[in-house]
Amino acid sequence: MHILEAEGLTLRFGGIRALADVAVAVPKGGITAIIGPNGAGKTSLFNAISGFYRPERGTLRFDGADITRVPAHARAALGLARTFQNVSLFRGMTVLDNIKLGGHNRLRAGALGALWYLGRAAAEEARLRAEIEREVIDFLEIDHIRDLPIDALAYGLQKRVELARALAMQPKVLMLDEPVAGMNREETEDMARFILDVQEERGITVMLVEHDMGLVMDISSHVVVLNFGQVIASGTPAEVRRNPAVIAAYLGERAARRRVA
Amino acid sequence: MRIGDFHASYRHDEALFDTRAQRVWLGLLLAALAAFPFVGGSYLTYLACLLGIHLIAAAGLNVMTGYTGLISLGHAAFMGVGCYAVAVAERAGIPFFLALPLAGAASAAIGLVVGIPSLRIKGLYFAVATLAAQFVLGFVFREWESVTGGVRGANVPAASLFGFELAGDRRVYFLIAPLAVLMLLGARNLFRTRVGRAFIAIRDRDISAEVLGISLFRYKLAAFAIGSFYAGVAGGLWGYFFRVATPELFGLPLSVFYLAAIIVGGLGSILGTILGATFMTLIPEFLRALVGWAEAFGLEQAGVYLAPLRQVVFGLLIVGFLVFEPHGLAEMWRRTRRFFHLWPFRT
Numbered sequence A: 001m002h003i004l005e006a007e008g009l010t011l012r013f014g015g016i017r018a019l020a021d022v023a024v025a026v027p028k029g030g031i032t033a034i035i036g037p038n039g040a041g042k043t044s045l046f047n048a049i050s051g052f053y054r055p056e057r058g059t060l061r062f063d064g065a066d067i068t069r070v071p072a073h074a075r076a077a078l079g080l081a082r083t084f085q086n087v088s089l090f091r092g093m094t095v096l097d098n099i100k101l102g103g104h105n106r107l108r109a110g111a112l113g114a115l116w117y118l119g120r121a122a123a124e125e126a127r128l129r130a131e132i133e134r135e136v137i138d139f140l141e142i143d144h145i146r147d148l149p150i151d152a153l154a155y156g157l158q159k160r161v162e163l164a165r166a167l168a169m170q171p172k173v174l175m176l177d178e179p180v181a182g183m184n185r186e187e188t189e190d191m192a193r194f195i196l197d198v199q200e201e202r203g204i205t206v207m208l209v210e211h212d213m214g215l216v217m218d219i220s221s222h223v224v225v226l227n228f229g230q231v232i233a234s235g236t237p238a239e240v241r242r243n244p245a246v247i248a249a250y251l252g253e254r255a256a257r258r259r260v261a
Numbered sequence B: 001m002r003i004g005d006f007h008a009s010y011r012h013d014e015a016l017f018d019t020r021a022q023r024v025w026l027g028l029l030l031a032a033l034a035a036f037p038f039v040g041g042s043y044l045t046y047l048a049c050l051l052g053i054h055l056i057a058a059a060g061l062n063v064m065t066g067y068t069g070l071i072s073l074g075h076a077a078f079m080g081v082g083c084y085a086v087a088v089a090e091r092a093g094i095p096f097f098l099a100l101p102l103a104g105a106a107s108a109a110i111g112l113v114v115g116i117p118s119l120r121i122k123g124l125y126f127a128v129a130t131l132a133a134q135f136v137l138g139f140v141f142r143e144w145e146s147v148t149g150g151v152r153g154a155n156v157p158a159a160s161l162f163g164f165e166l167a168g169d170r171r172v173y174f175l176i177a178p179l180a181v182l183m184l185l186g187a188r189n190l191f192r193t194r195v196g197r198a199f200i201a202i203r204d205r206d207i208s209a210e211v212l213g214i215s216l217f218r219y220k221l222a223a224f225a226i227g228s229f230y231a232g233v234a235g236g237l238w239g240y241f242f243r244v245a246t247p248e249l250f251g252l253p254l255s256v257f258y259l260a261a262i263i264v265g266g267l268g269s270i271l272g273t274i275l276g277a278t279f280m281t282l283i284p285e286f287l288r289a290l291v292g293w294a295e296a297f298g299l300e301q302a303g304v305y306l307a308p309l310r311q312v313v314f315g316l317l318i319v320g321f322l323v324f325e326p327h328g329l330a331e332m333w334r335r336t337r338r339f340f341h342l343w344p345f346r347t
């Protein structure tokens, strides 16, 4: 069963084709990795799925419904959560408030209820707080930083807070754009453990863009390879690793890098 | 310097102490507010009423501009809507406790009319739309004579409760002060909930706000409606206080006055709203005193320059704070407090 299916996605920036007729099917409950050289279109694919790039062609189906025309905020409400390649937290707020924002769609208070606060708004805020403490903060081991402003955190912790915010959305699909970029060995292992727990214990489908091939091969159940905006291979990690087109794409990149250096 | 572990283990006690101390302070403050018009004399009571109105209006503007990032150049016009609404409501025999919410609602409704077309587009466009609203509403105030009384304006009867007239500053004070306290509390409450968090998220990074499921359009509209509601109530109180509504009261200079208040006080801060509104209430009084002295010392024409002088000072304050202290008086206050908190171990 596929929880997310993209077909014929095409996205252009001026002369650059970021996505060219991309088809991706994401199996429910697994970890799907999207890999490919720099500029291959991985982030663009995430942006098209989460809804703030409008592809010029193609369709998207999520959990049985066509979401091609659904605006970004409504896709989030349907159960699509994501993190960004360059951390995108709200710097003026504390860690806790950032995470609470993930719960936005599960709360109901309107403007008047919020102004009055007492009663319903206060009760649902208390519920959210308790739930976040239990299911997100304890789980990701970030109790010691909940009251700190984002700027006070090291990069690795910021990435973890961004994951926390996405988890607070209780999504069906979690899209992680380079979750371990810039992390040391230990932080990477922690993150890998969290991702596996999210998938195994909560049944959340994970999509993952990552350059760390060790991590990709270790934890993903399905791999899609992009190059110049096109899908050049997909399959199990073992299949993809043997695929000559993939090897060529990566060797090509390495060769090109050598020429530049 | 507070150290993390220390803070964590004593957090509970500290919070308890904190709230108890805060309750005592709040009680004292409320008592002082209740006693104020009896102790303060007529001039200070007048100033307090004016401050109350400015507080409500500035709180509304800070919700939209400071917290949500929507710059409004038409706040005064929305106050005008509230003021005229109260004049009309009183003529229809509607009592003040209904007329004031109606004034807020009327203003919020016009806010929606302006906001729905202009909030779909980002940034400057909205500011220009509010500027247009400022002038269009001013035009309506002047020309719709049957309702507004044109340039001569409309009289506003005193608010009355079961035949008891809230006439005179001291009595109106007891209408304005409680409302100002309530509406500041309301503004504070907003930011303890998902609604206020969404506002800040939109201001800080609207792309990631959307990815969290926040509809930018809906929440910008909500912020604008809340801000306009506050302006409407403040305008209504203005009517009950000055007992008159005229078009030139609610012009662009007053809108700029409120922008100055929240910039000087601190954008996106309740404390900033309070400090800024207080500061800006006192500035014109100070300038008037200054001009008075100048006249007393033989500069007989000094009075002529009062109005332009005021505009120049407001402008300088806006620019000065934006350049040198963008977080306003609230930040200066926090810095001072931190200084004494750490003193003498760290300076």
Ligand SMILES: Nc1ncnc2c1ncn2[C@@H]1O[C@H](COP(=O)(O)OP(=O)(O)OP(=O)(O)O)[C@@H](O)[C@H]1O
Binding pocket: A013, A016, A017, A018, A036, A037, A038, A039, A040, A041, A042, A043, A044, A045, A085
């Ligand atoms: N907003 C944009 N405006 C113009 N061009 C863009 C934009 N976003 C992406 N591109 C271009 O589209 C192509 C694909 O970019 P994308 O960010 O999707 O790559 P990526 O696979 O995520 O790369 P990386 O591994 O470096 O993150 C690149 O050529 C990039 O320059």
Ligand SMILES: [Mg+2]
Binding pocket: A042, A043, A044, A085
């Ligand atoms: Mg990328």
